[in-house]
Structure formats: structure tokens, C-alpha cells
């Protein structure tokens with residue numbers, strides 16, 4: 001079906017279906033039974049807008065959110081109000097103290113250094129926010145080492161000052177259900193948690209949800225699955241539906257003669273007479289330069305190749321084989337159901353293609 005493009009403009013549009021995001025939330029919730037959902041809305045909800053997305057999820061009943069930085073947390077707090085828990089994954093830093101306390105954000109404690117710093121802050125204030133303790137179980141990104149967990153487990157005063165309401169870890173290889181790392185991390189996580197006072201636990205991201213019940217604990221933390229991106233090597237078994245597309249208006253149509261070239265550096269040479277459409281979205285909007293002469297867009301449900309180098313504001317598409325009429329003001333679609341296919345074509349991740357959607361795009365939430 002031809003996507004409608006309300007009142008033709010040269011500006012690209014990111015269309016975000018909040019209803020689908022809510023449905024994805026419900027579907028994942030159903031999948032995990034009694035476990036809670038902590039929505040990962042870091043990086044502006046993967047480029048989709050943390051406030052509208054946060055509000056939609058809040059409306060669906062979500063009361064726990066994860067962001068990466070204190071600044072992201074503040075924006076979300078101002079958007080969704082005082083009644084949700086917002087955790088800051090990067091942890092507390094001295095300069096963020098005011099923002100964390102002011103916006104009642106809960107820092108994730110990733111090291112004994114962070115633990116001691118935050119305990120000193122918490123002891124100074126009246127109602128310090130709860131925290132989450134992040135244990136590293138093999139990813140070697142953030143999180144306490146096994147030795148630090150032992151030390152924390154023995155320090156009752158420090159634990160009380162931090163007042164954690166969650167103990168969490170993060171999976172490195174969850175997309176591949178057969179990867180031995182999954183079970184290893186699960187075992188490490190249980191072992192580490194056993195050294196700490198009894199606290200609700202959380203391990204799984206979206207892909208971790210599909211590893212099954214033993215990985216769910218009391219909370220799962222999906223991100224990509226809420227936004228319709230596939231997270232595992234078995235996408236057909238996932239419950240999420242695509243919620244995001246990048247719509248680029250067709251600005252000009254050109255007939256090329258054999259031998260003519262397209263775009264900067266003349267990297268594409270027409271091998272026969274052809275017709276191209278210039279669309280109004282370039283690398284500033286989220287069509288990567290790497291898609292030059294490699295990627296595709298969807299036009300009238302048909303995949304059409306990108307020709308020449310993607311430029312900042314424009315991309316050329318080979319529409320010679322388009323069956324339906326290609327008209328100025330029509331729309332070429334990137335992402336959408338094609339998100340994973342595009343990521344594969346470009347040697348990148350669906351995550352990166354979402355988070356790189358440009359600031360310049362109009363964001364259409366269908367309201």
C-alpha cells in the first residue's frame with residue numbers, strides 16, 4: 001500500500017506508532033508472566049523520543065525506566081511525572097549529583113568507587129533515592145567484579161546507605177540462545193546475588209526474554225523489542241511488531257542516459273538508460289553513507305537500490321523498474337519492516353539505524 005504523506009514537504013519524517021509500541025510492551029509483558037518490565041529508553045528511546053515514548057509506556061502501565069545518563073533521566077522525569085522509577089545506567093558522577101537528587105533519579109551502582117561516592121551523598125540528604133546494584137557476570141562493560149560483590153556483601157553499613165531495590169546484571173550473548181555464555185552468566189549472577197542481602201533481581205534485555213523463564217527473575221529490561229526491532233537470531237519467534245519508519249519525499253525525477261554518473265565522486269555510472277528519483281533524506285537524517293551503492297529503500301512495496309553516494313540531505317534511488325508511477329511528492333520508505341534487512345545490508349545493527357535517525361526529521365506520532 002502506498003504510504004500517505006500528509007501535505008507534501010521536503011522534510012523527511014520519522015513515523016513512530018505509539019500504539020504499536022504499547023502493544024509490543026503488552027506482548028513482552030505477557031511473555032514474562034509476573035516479572036516486571038523496566039523499559040530501556042536510553043538514547044532518547046533509541047532515537048524515537050523519550051518523552052512521547054515514555055508517556056505511551058507509562059500509559060500502558062510501565063513504572064520502571066532505564067536511561068544511560070542523568071541528563072536523559074531529567075528530561076524523562078519532566079515528561080512523565082513523579083510516579084515512575086528512573087534508573088541511570090552509567091551510575092552516579094560527582095557532577096550529576098544535583099540532577100540525580102533534584103529529579104529523583106536512581107543511580108545504578110557499577111563499582112565500589114561509585115558505591116562509596118553515592119553512599120557519601122546519600123548520608124547527606126533526607127530521602128536519598130533507592131539504587132540498583134549492577135554486577136558484571138562476564139560482559140566486562142560496567143558492573144562490580146566478583147571481588148567487589150564479596151566486599152559489598154560484607155559491608156552492611158554501605159549496603160544500608162545505598163539502599164538498593166534491585167540487583168542486576170547484563171547478558172553479552174543473549175541473541176544466540178545456544179551460546180554457552182548465557183548459562184555461564186546465569187550461574188555467575190545467581191552466585192553473586194547469593195552474597196548480597198535478598199533483593200529483587202534483573203538480568204534480561206529483549207533477547208534475554210527469549211532465553212526463557214530462568215532468565216526473567218523479577219524484572220526484564222527490554223529496549224529494542226519495545227520499538228519493534230528484532231533482537232535474536234530467530235526473529236520469526238519474536239512478538240514485537242515494527243513501529244518506526246523513515247519517510248523521504250521524492251523531490252525530483254531524472255532520466256539518465258547510459259554513461260552518465262550520479263552524485264559526489266561519480267561513484268555510480270549508468271550502464272544503460274535509466275530513471276532515478278532524488279529523495280529528501282541523507283546521512284544527516286539517518287541514511288548512512290555506507291548505504292551508498294549498497295542499501296535500498298522501499299517504494300510502493302518494492303525494494304529499490306540506492307545509487308551513487310548518499311549525501312547530507314539527499315539520496316538517489318534507481319526507480320527504472322518501479323511498476324507504479326513515481327511522482328514528486330511521493331514517498332520512499334527506509335526502516336519499517338525492512339529495518340533488519342537494512343542493518344544486514346549495511347553491516348550494522350538495527351539499534352544503530354534507529355539511534356542515528358536525524359534530529360532534523362519531523363517526528364510524527366500519528367496524533
Ligand SMILES: *Cc1c(COP(=O)(O)O)cnc(C)c1O
Pocket residue numbers: 040042089169170204205206207221222223224225231
Ligand atoms: C540497553 C540495555 C538494555 C536493553 O537492551 P535491548 O537489547 O535493547 O533490549 C537492558 N539492560 C542494559 C544494562 C542495557 O544497557
